[in-house]
Amino acid sequence: MQALSSVFETPVETLAASGAQCLVIGSGTAGVTAAIELAARGLRVAIVEAGPFVMAEHIGSGPFAAQHAMVPRIHDLVRKRTLWTDTAHADAARAGTMEPNNNAWEAVGGRTLFWGGCTPRFLDSDFADWPCDAAAFRPWYARAEALISASGGDQQGQDVPHFIDDTGPLIRKLGDHGIAATYPPLGIDTRAVRNGRMSRGFDSSIARLLRCPQFGRMADGAQLTLTAECAVLDLQMQDGAVRGVRVRDRRSGAMHDIAAQEVILAGGAVQSTRLALAAGLDRVDPLVGRYVGDHLFVQAVLKMPEALNRQAVYAFIPPLPERPFHVQMQGMFGDVWYSPLDATMWLDGQPDGDTLLYYCFGISHATRESRVALTGGAGDPLREYVVIADRTPEDLATLEAMEAFTHRVGAALSARVARVERHPAGAALHEFGGLRMGRDAAASVTDPFGAFHRIAHLTCVDSAIWPSQGSANSYLTITATALRNAEALAARLGFGAVLS
Ligand SMILES: Cc1cc2nc3c(=O)[nH]c(=O)nc-3n(C[C@H](O)[C@H](O)[C@H](O)COP(=O)(O)OP(=O)(O)OC[C@H]3O[C@@H](n4cnc5c(N)ncnc54)[C@H](O)[C@@H]3O)c2cc1C
Secondary structure: OOHHHHHHOOOOOHHHHOOOEEEOOOOOHHHHHHHHHHHOOOOOOOOOOOOOOOOOOOOHHHHHHHOOOOOHHHHHEEEEOOOOOHHHHHHHHHHHOOOOOOOEEOOHHHHHHHHOEEOOOOHHHOOOOOOOOOOHHHHHHHHHHHHOEEEEOOOOOOOOOOOOOHHHHHHHHHHHHOOOOOOOOOOOOOOOOOOOOOOOEEOOHHHHHOOOOOOHHHHOOOOOOEOOOOEEEEEEEEEEEEEEEEEEEEEOOEEEEEEEEEEEOOOHHHHHHHHHHHOHHOOOOOOEEEEEOOOEEEEEEEOOOOOOOOEEEEEEEOOOOEEEEEEEEEEEEOOOOOOHHHOOHHOOOOOOOOOEEEEEEEEOOOOOOEEEEEEEOOOOOHHHHHEOOOOOHHHHHHHHHHHHHHHHHHHHHHOOEEEEEEEOOOEEEEOOOOEEEOOOOOOOEEOOOOEOOOOOEEEEHHHHHHOOOOOOOOOHHHHHHHHHHHHHHHOOOOOOOOOO
8 A cells, every 4th residue: 555645745756857847945834835825826836845744734633632652752753853052062063072952843744743833923123123014014924824724812803712711810810910911822723613614723734735726746737746755955056046956865865856947945944044055055145054043932830829720721921022022821730841742732731730831932132153054974964054053141131031020920820930941042943044134135145035135046935034033933924924925936937916
């Protein structure tokens, strides 16, 4: 019997023989969002993904969510170890003498198989150093929220209720102490199941791709295709333009050259940047690989004086322009500590538990020295890099404020802060930068729509192009970025107008 993926996958040999009009590297939310948008506008699109097909939806939308011992093992099928460090340890990291301390996921669907679902927007003030302002970005936020069937939050209509609605007493208690809290916006479909309509659960790019009418096998004439387990190792350049990519088929080990009219980077900020470095683009533009960052991340456990006797609670304390961080609080639990390998644990709270899990994400400042650097020796080119990112004095002050705020929230809830920890850079898994966008080609790698200033036919659609990020978790803004950049690319190629 053949694998399920044979029903929809296009073999790399078929893709190499025909070439691609638009070749998208990566099948996470950035890649699939851009690919579907390009296909919907009439372009022929091929997605190439390094990882294997493991699931057709997010892990929390299906029965595996109940299998707590199996979930980490599913992660392990597609999880790769990576290294983030600081300048003081950069030489050791590049020499290969440091152990990996972080994770990356390589799978059809990328991190959308496992992500936690929280989808706030950036504040208007977060766009201050972006080449488009908040008002200009808003239409893409609205479209991205509709695309991922987001629920809750301030922007949503009445037909998409909150996913967790038992949080009122917690929100009121925080409000009594001057801390404005709300229900979290989540990328989870809460529209009613009725008249033949099923809920879509957590957003996942693989589920979106499988639902797409243009998607199928190239041999069957499909306009939008997927080739999995193929790692793009190099970009083929000629006369200042990208003409195609070189890939390694991970099943056979064979190398293939694939001609492409347009190449779209969507490997996630670190991998899109790593590929640009591996292709030598830093020789064309020394800013390639620079200004990389990740959220500041403080995690805590709050012990309430007694159980809340609620099914589940999930409160969101939004950032303010003068408070550059936000808080997500989930419970109730007996005892719990965040593990990215069990991202759905919050679905299984214990109503009689007395513990709230507390995450606080803050804005970090990426400097020119914060960068992706290539290393050697891992045996897998996609792993041969280190991210070097230092905390700035401003970051350290924000971390202090984040920790102090944790105690203020604890006091407001009459809770004991049983444990509080500052995670190192990279741990938030919300990385950005490396191919920063801007209007001024002397100060940026890509233009305001992710097209490279100095290399033709190459566009990036993920958070590698962000010059900075708000405190908001990145998924929604990546999805909106991908929509926006894909639409601009299609318009440039003569396939439809730009929305605004
Ligand atoms: C456990 C967990 C919980 C999270 N929770 C949240 C949350 O609650 N809210 C939120 O906003 N964000 C959350 N995130 C972060 C969020 O999932 C990511 O920011 C977002 O999904 C990144 O999307 P992406 O498409 O840019 O990259 P990815 O999802 O990483 O997809 C990139 C894909 O490209 C492939 N690829 C890379 N390089 C190549 C190459 N050279 N050749 C071929 N393929 C390549 C990779 O294999 C990968 O599958 C979470 C992440 C994790 C892991």
